[in-house]
Amino acid sequence: RSRGSLSIWERNMAEAFIALGSNLGNREDEIIRAIREVNALPRTRVTGISRFYSNPPMGPQDQPDYLNGAVRIETALSPLSLLDALQGIEKSHGRVKTRRWGERCIDLDIALYGEESISSERLTVPHLGIEARDFVLRPLMDIDPSLTLPSGEKISELLSKLDQSSLTEAPFPQFSLE
Numbered sequence: 415r416s417r418g419s420l421s422i423w424e425r426n427m428a429e430a431f432i433a434l435g436s437n438l439g440n441r442e443d444e445i446i447r448a449i450r451e452v453n454a455l456p457r458t459r460v461t462g463i464s465r466f467y468s469n470p471p472m473g474p475q476d477q478p479d480y481l482n483g484a485v486r487i488e489t490a491l492s493p494l495s496l497l498d499a500l501q502g503i504e505k506s507h508g509r510v511k512t513r514r515w516g517e518r519c520i521d522l523d524i525a526l527y528g529e530e531s532i533s534s535e536r537l538t539v540p541h542l543g544i545e546a547r548d549f550v551l552r553p554l555m556d557i558d559p560s561l562t563l564p565s566g567e568k569i570s571e572l573l574s575k576l577d578q579s580s581l582t583e584a585p586f587p588q589f590s591l592e
């Protein structure tokens with residue numbers, strides 16, 4: 415077989431999903447720029463992009479609404495290398511720590527990494543609380559409706575138990591990954 419038809423496993427790549435959120439500045443620009451930066455990471459490419467959803471904050475209510483989305487990537491980065499890379503992107507956007515569950519110009523979380531369950535000091539995968547977060551599950555559904563958690567739970571079933579009425583689908587922006 416030609417190199418081009420090797421499966422992601424044969425290329426030592428993993429499939430992962432990154433959840434994106436922004437509620438400061440131009441939310442859409444922040445998210446689009448972050449998606450481009452993720453695609454430009456070493457040995458990583460974006461293979462799917464969700465719709466974007468505007469929705470009220472979970473946590474302190476005295477902050478602006480969020481714009482949320484997700485991307486699927488193929489990556490040869492380990493989970494912790496990927497985390498380092500995502501935190502580097504957050505820093506480059508000028509993200510500053512305010513309060514717990516406070517506003518941020520960009521948030522990049524590893525929602526899923528292959529079938530892995532990770533529980534370490536720096537990283538929890540699947541993302542903590544993913545089952546209850548329609549603003550993470552709904553974008554994941556857009557990209558892959560058959561997606562399951564490592565536990566075997568279907569994203570579609572988790573989502574059907576949630577209200578989802580606070581999610582407002584934003585018009586999908588025209589942009590390229592370059």
Ligand code: ROI
Nearest residue numbers: 435469470471472473480515516
């Ligand atoms: N609330 C919404 N709606 N979207 C987010 O991405 C988000 N991220 C967070 C907290 C502050 C918990 N609330 C959020 O980290």
